[in-house]
Amino acid sequence: MSKIIETIDYFAAGSCSSHLQRMFKGVPKKKISFPAGVFLLKHRSKGYILYDTGYSPAIQKPSLKYWCYGLATPVTMKSGDRIDLLLQENGLVPDDISYIILSHLHPDHLGGAAFFPKARFILTQAVFDRYQKRRLKDLIFREFLPADFDSRLEVVEPQQVEAAFLYRKTVDLFGDGSIYLASVDGHAAGQGCLFLPEYNLFIAADLCWGVDLLPYTEQMRLLPSLVQDSKQDYLAGVALLRRLLADNHQVLVSHDPTERVKEVLHASRNFSENFY
Ligand SMILES: [Zn+2]
Secondary structure, three states: OOOOEEEEEEEEEEEEEEEHHHHEOOOOOOEEEEEEEEEEEEEOOOEEEEEOOOOOHHHHOOOHHHHHHHHHOOEEOOOOOOHHHHHHHOOOOHHHEEEEEOOOOOHHHHOOHHHOOOOEEEEEHHHHHHHHOOOHHHOOOHHHOOOOHHHHEEEEOOOEEEOOEEEEEEEEOOOOOOOEEEEEOOOOOOEEEEEEHHHOEEEOOOOOOOHHHHHHHHHEOHHHHHOOOOHHHHHHHHHHHHHHHHOOOEEEOOOOOHHHHHHHHHHHHHHHHHHO
C-alpha cells in the first residue's frame, strides 16, 4: 500500500551557535552549531506541507532587538539559506506549499513564513493564545509573519489520545491518520510536535536542543533554564522524548545536527518500507 505522506525532506534554513559549557554544567568545552531545521512533507492529496520555516535573513539587519537576540543566539544565515530558495533548488515554488505547521513562533521557526503567499498556517491553540497575548519574553517576531497571517490561520487543539500515539492527546490533522499533532509545553507554550505513524517518527520542535544532548538536561545552567517558558514542563517534555526513544520510536528535534537528521530519516524510510 502506498503511503499518505509520500516523502519527508529536510532543510537547514540558517543556524545559530552556542557553547556547550554555557548551556550545561560539567561538559567539555565545545562550540555547537544548531541548524534551524525545516521539514517538508509531501502529502498524497494535500500537497506540500512545511514544518517550520527557519530564519529570515532580515534578522541580521541592524536593529537593537536583533542585536540583543544575536548576542544570546548568534545567527549564521548565508544568502541562499532562505527556505524558499532552498526549496527552489529542489524544484518547488512558494505557491506549491499548501500548509505550514509552525511548531511555535520563535524567530528560527517562523522566519520564512512570509515567503509562502498561499499557504495556510496551522498552530496549536496554546501557541495561538500566546501569539495573541505576546510578551517580550515570548520572542515572537511578528514582523516576519505575512501581513495576512491571521486570515490564513487554522488553530487546532489536540483533544484525545489516539490509538496511533498513546503518549499524549493529539489531533489527527487531516483525518486520515497520516499526521498527529501534539501540543507540548516547556520551551514554549504548546509547541506543535508531529507523530507520523507511517515513519514511526516524532518530530519534536524544541523539546530539547538536540537528541544527543538529552543526557545533559538535568545539568542545564541557570540562564538557559530561565529562557524556557517553563522549566518544569521542559523536563516533562524531555521525559516524553526519553520514553519514545526507549519504546523504539524515531525522534528528531528542530536543531538536531544535519547528519543525525539524515540518518534518522533514512531509518524511518526503511521502517516505512518494511511496514507497508
Ligand atoms: Zn524556540
